[in-house]
Amino acid sequence: MAGSRKTEMTDRDVLIIGGGPSGVAAGLELRRQGVTRVTLLDREPTLGGATRHCLHSPFGMREFGRVYIGAAYGRRLDREAAAAGLDVRTGHSVVSLGEEGVVTVTSARGVETLSARRVLVTTGAREMPRAARLLPGDRPVGILTTGALQAFVAFHGLMPFRRPLIVGSELVTQSAVLTCLTHGARPVAVVEAGPQALVRAPLGLFPGLMGIPFWRNTHITDIRGGSRVEAVTLLRDGQPVTVACDGVLLTGSFTPESALLLPTAQGVDPGTGGPAVDQSGRGRNPLYFAAGNVLRAVETGGWAFREGRAVGAALAADLRAGDPVAGPVIPVTHDDPVKLVMPSLLRRDSGMAAFRDFQVRFRHPASGVLSLEVDGREVWRRSGHWMPERRVLIPIPGVALMAERVHVRFR
Amino acid sequence: MSSPADMTSPAPASLPPGPVFDVAVIGGGVVGCAVARRFALAGAQVVLLEKGADILSGASKANSAILHTGFDAPPGSLELDLVKAGREEYLSIRDSLNLPLVHTTALVCAWTDAEAAALEGIAAQGQQNGIGGLALLTAAQARGRVPGLAGHLAAALAVEGEHVIDPWSAPLAYLTQAVALGAQVLTRCELLSGQFAGDWALLTSRGQIRARTVINCAGLFGDVVDQRLGCVPDFEIRPRKGQFVVLDKAAARHVPAILLPVPNEITKGIVVCPTAFGNVLVGPTAEEQDDRLRATVETETLRALLDHAARIVPDLKGIPVTAVYAGLRPASDKKPYRVYSRPQHRLITLGGIRSTGLSAALGLARHALDLYAAFGDVHVPPASVPAVSVPNLAETRERDWQRPDHGSIVCHCELVTRREIVAALNSPLPPGDFGGLRRRTRAAMGRCQGFYCTAALAELTAGRFATPLAVGPQGER
Ligand SMILES: Cc1cc2nc3c(=O)[nH]c(=O)nc-3n(C[C@H](O)[C@H](O)[C@H](O)COP(=O)(O)OP(=O)(O)OC[C@H]3O[C@@H](n4cnc5c(N)ncnc54)[C@H](O)[C@@H]3O)c2cc1C
Ligand SMILES: Cc1cc2nc3c(=O)[nH]c(=O)nc-3n(C[C@H](O)[C@H](O)[C@H](O)COP(=O)(O)OP(=O)(O)OC[C@H]3O[C@@H](n4cnc5c(N)ncnc54)[C@H](O)[C@@H]3O)c2cc1C
Numbered sequence: 001m002a003g004s005r006k007t008e009m010t011d012r013d014v015l016i017i018g019g020g021p022s023g024v025a026a027g028l029e030l031r032r033q034g035v036t037r038v039t040l041l042d043r044e045p046t047l048g049g050a051t052r053h054c055l056h057s058p059f060g061m062r063e064f065g066r067v068y069i070g071a072a073y074g075r076r077l078d079r080e081a082a083a084a085g086l087d088v089r090t091g092h093s094v095v096s097l098g099e100e101g102v103v104t105v106t107s108a109r110g111v112e113t114l115s116a117r118r119v120l121v122t123t124g125a126r127e128m129p130r131a132a133r134l135l136p137g138d139r140p141v142g143i144l145t146t147g148a149l150q151a152f153v154a155f156h157g158l159m160p161f162r163r164p165l166i167v168g169s170e171l172v173t174q175s176a177v178l179t180c181l182t183h184g185a186r187p188v189a190v191v192e193a194g195p196q197a198l199v200r201a202p203l204g205l206f207p208g209l210m211g212i213p214f215w216r217n218t219h220i221t222d223i224r225g226g227s228r229v230e231a232v233t234l235l236r237d238g239q240p241v242t243v244a245c246d247g248v249l250l251t252g253s254f255t256p257e258s259a260l261l262l263p264t265a266q267g268v269d270p271g272t273g274g275p276a277v278d279q280s281g282r283g284r285n286p287l288y289f290a291a292g293n294v295l296r297a298v299e300t301g302g303w304a305f306r307e308g309r310a311v312g313a314a315l316a317a318d319l320r321a322g323d324p325v326a327g328p329v330i331p332v333t334h335d336d337p338v339k340l341v342m343p344s345l346l347r348r349d350s351g352m353a354a355f356r357d358f359q360v361r362f363r364h365p366a367s368g369v370l371s372l373e374v375d376g377r378e379v380w381r382r383s384g385h386w387m388p389e390r391r392v393l394i395p396i397p398g399v400a401l402m403a404e405r406v407h408v409r410f411r
Numbered sequence: 412m413s414s415p416a417d418m419t420s421p422a423p424a425s426l427p428p429g430p431v432f433d434v435a436v437i438g439g440g441v442v443g444c445a446v447a448r449r450f451a452l453a454g455a456q457v458v459l460l461e462k463g464a465d466i467l468s469g470a471s472k473a474n475s476a477i478l479h480t481g482f483d484a485p486p487g488s489l490e491l492d493l494v495k496a497g498r499e500e501y502l503s504i505r506d507s508l509n510l511p512l513v514h515t516t517a518l519v520c521a522w523t524d525a526e527a528a529a530l531e532g533i534a535a536q537g538q539q540n541g542i543g544g545l546a547l548l549t550a551a552q553a554r555g556r557v558p559g560l561a562g563h564l565a566a567a568l569a570v571e572g573e574h575v576i577d578p579w580s581a582p583l584a585y586l587t588q589a590v591a592l593g594a595q596v597l598t599r600c601e602l603l604s605g606q607f608a609g610d611w612a613l614l615t616s617r618g619q620i621r622a623r624t625v626i627n628c629a630g631l632f633g634d635v636v637d638q639r640l641g642c643v644p645d646f647e648i649r650p651r652k653g654q655f656v657v658l659d660k661a662a663a664r665h666v667p668a669i670l671l672p673v674p675n676e677i678t679k680g681i682v683v684c685p686t687a688f689g690n691v692l693v694g695p696t697a698e699e700q701d702d703r704l705r706a707t708v709e710t711e712t713l714r715a716l717l718d719h720a721a722r723i724v725p726d727l728k729g730i731p732v733t734a735v736y737a738g739l740r741p742a743s744d745k746k747p748y749r750v751y752s753r754p755q756h757r758l759i760t761l762g763g764i765r766s767t768g769l770s771a772a773l774g775l776a777r778h779a780l781d782l783y784a785a786f787g788d789v790h791v792p793p794a795s796v797p798a799v800s801v802p803n804l805a806e807t808r809e810r811d812w813q814r815p816d817h818g819s820i821v822c823h824c825e826l827v828t829r830r831e832i833v834a835a836l837n838s839p840l841p842p843g844d845f846g847g848l849r850r851r852t853r854a855a856m857g858r859c860q861g862f863y864c865t866a867a868l869a870e871l872t873a874g875r876f877a878t879p880l881a882v883g884p885q886g887e888r
Contacts, residue, residue, distance in 0.1 A: 108818055129861070134710045145862050148861060156881075
């Protein structure tokens with residue numbers, strides 16, 4: 001490697017990794033706040049992130065005041081970034097993060113290292129593939145996620161199957177159904193392992209409205225196919241059923257794209273699967289910030305954009321303050337079945353906050369009282385029936401920043 | 412716009428009447444690939460028949476990738492001799508073929524006092540087998556090498572010579588060298604039957620092939636191929652499935668050595684082991700089954716493997732799963748390798764190469780050539796051997812993404828460049844299916860399992876695979 005590595009020494013202010021809505025929004029905000037030397041890296045050929053392959057709306061309503069389909073929204077981000085004078089480098093894949101804010105990148109030119117005073121990670125989230133779901137059966141061609149399907153259609157005009165079985169019932173499942181129906185595939189059924197759809201009614205009725213059977217309490221017990229998917233056996237309300245199909249489309253179960261962070265000293269938060277950050281979006285290593293879906297899966301493009309903007313503002317303030325923040329962190333812990341709390345850290349002397357609320361999600365449906373305790377004292381409570389994949393917001397109280405312990409309790 | 416027919420590779424052509432080959436190798440597993448190389452090096456005209464769309468369609472596509480020393484092989488067995496010979500040859504040729512060697516050590520880990528007591532016997536057997544570099548370790552010493560080993564470790568036996576290799580590039584390199592020496596490789600070509608009358612007339616799914624000698628390397632179908640050749644097989648294949656989980660590269664720093672359990676009679680047991688690609692592998696199970704084709708994974712078993720790994724190395728808990736897979740060992744009704752030579756029929760069978768074939772393949776190939784000497788054919792070895800090397804996929808050597816001008820990255824998780832994909836598609840042994848491309852490049856083998864790259868690969872590979880990634884163009888809106 002020695003011969004081909006170039007080190008570029010700059011006094012860059014911020015290096016942003018990932019040019020989806022959150023990364024671009026952060027870059028725009030940094031520029032607006034007068035931070036001059038901002039480089040935005042993305043491994044894809046154009047900006048836009050996961051919106052690029054969405055051939056459907058709605059995107060952009062709140063940030064740009066009009067509705068785009070995903071692909072056009074990505075082009076808008078491209079134009080905004082150029083107009084704002086961001087140093088955009090597409091086709092640049094970051095391969096590792098150093099502890100001192102030095103990152104290793106590969107591009108058509110080979111390997112180089114780039115450094116900056118702060119690094120912002122906005123690498124997004126992706127759907128969990130078949131392997132990580134530990135799905136049983138053969139391993140033929142034709143098992144993919146919504147994002148992969150959309151890339152077939154949007155970038156290559158191709159279709160990977162004609163009669164897939166769709167797994168999941170999140171918001172993205174509707175994108176999956178729509179993408180199939182508008183591009184020459186007819187799903188045989190949509191199946192959800194749980195007792196009800198994960199999206200709210202009436203969206204939960206969506207497949208049915210399109211004439212596609214929607215089966216709850218149903219999970220895969222076998223996938224068959226020597227070379228391509230031929231059939232799937234399901235356990236439906238306790239009964240085995242085999243359906244012929246030529247693909248399996250796995251939707252949802254998003255997971256942060258935190259591959260770069262896993263091997264670093266700061267690692268990832270066990271709840272979110274993304275980097276642990278404080279109320280400013282700053283990581284355990286204070287040279288690193290993060291925003292967007294890498295913080296927690298999964299939110300809409302608009303949410304990711306606003307989060308990027310907020311973290312961009314906090315980051316600009318952090319740079320103005322000079323030295324990286326050094327003080328101790330206050331951990332934010334939680335009970336089961338709370339799956340995650342973001343931010344999962346607080347810092348007393350954090351500077352400008354990017355998050356006014358804790359974002360909380362549940363692992364599985366649960367009824368009970370959710371409360372926030374600061375040093376053992378309850379400061380917020382609400383009872384209810386809580387569903388997975390739904391965002392719950394708990395305001396971050398000022399007293400929490402003075403605390404030793406902050407805990408999200410569930411009873 | 413392309414039609415569905417353009418997506419699929421054309422059906423293989425029937426064979427024109429051709430020459431009489433010196434040797435027909437049945438099966439393109441690691442053993443067949445090594446045999447084709449050895450005979451081509453000896454100057455024989457070789458043809459290799461593989462019924463799958465690509466080589467490594469059977470047992471050889473899914474193993475633990477350990478280059479064994481033979482420390483635990485049955486003393487005095489043919490298997491021991493051939494594992495040692497195969498390992499030695501691998502070490503001597505790997506540099507010229509650009510094949511990796513990950514200098515791991517194996518630790519046979521004893522988790523109970525009873526297991527600890529067994530270690531001495533294992534060490535003694537290793538010594539009897541002529542294996543150096545064995546050392547009995549206390550739990551503290553073992554933890555000196557692998558700090559993450561769980562607290563209940565009782566003792567361990569270090570075996571310095573157990574290494575990890577790239578299980579796909581090795582056979583590819585062997586066969587590429589054979590091809591460079593003039594061997595022919597026919598995929599999607601199943602041996603159906605054969606008649607022996609001084610030489611062999613072989614009927615295949617692609618027509619007739621004539622050869623003076625047949626070497627049966629059909630792995631899971633070794634007994635079936637003997638039968639199809641009109642011989643009563645001397646053995647019966649009893650497939651034994653092994654399931655695996657591959658953990659994210661973040662696991663690698665916790666597992667710097669191959670962690671073996673104390674073996675029992677049936678299996679070497681579940682291994683936690685680094686891979687040449689920078690991941691950690693957990694498996695295999697050992698499950699007897701009748702089916703010779705289906706190697707399914709099962710959710711509960713995969714979970715149990717994850718639990719097992721976290722019990723042995725607690726830091727592995729919660730590390731994401733990158734891949735899951737299963738392979739079938741071509742085990743037989745008896746434990747030893749089932750190697751038979753029938754000079755009167757000019758047939759050599761390399762059967763029942765159960766669980767050490769990756770290590771022993773080059774040794775098996777030499778052994779087959781020794782047996783062949785009795786058939787009396789004389790060949791003139793080529794005056795010079797063309798230099799052949801395969802692209803490196805291992806993390807221990809330079810990869811294409813680290814070089815300038817690679818163009819662009821197609822698979823972000825495994826950092827596979829477009830240049831590597833194109834090179835594989837245009838190589839002397841191009842992949843015949845998606846699995847073949849994955850094995851040659853690692854594309855889509857990473858943590859996202861193709862979320863980002865499958866669509867791009869579908870376009871790049873249109874018209875190349877028997878089972879294409881796209882079934883056709885998108886339909887009308
Ligand atoms: C199938 C699907 C349908 C959706 N439908 C909708 C919808 O209808 N409406 C809606 O509002 N939202 C929708 N979303 C969600 C929306 O796309 C996301 O919320 C949004 O894109 C998240 O933005 P982000 O900036 O956090 O990450 P992303 O958009 O995921 O961007 C991350 C970027 O980081 C880059 N990157 C990652 N790793 C590296 C690296 N190592 N080096 C360099 N670059 C890297 C990636 O290339 C990518 O461009 C959908 C998402 C999917 C997958
Ligand atoms: C779970 C597992 C873990 C293992 N771990 C290790 C390890 O760490 N180290 C090690 O050294 N070994 C290991 N092995 C063992 C090793 O993988 C096998 O010994 C080896 O792959 C056997 O190779 P083969 O060429 O004999 O058989 P195969 O790979 O099965 O090759 C036979 C080929 O013949 C073809 N074929 C069959 N019938 C016909 C026909 N009629 N016409 C044409 N072609 C035909 C098949 O399609 C196949 O490609 C492991 C095996 C398994 C399953």
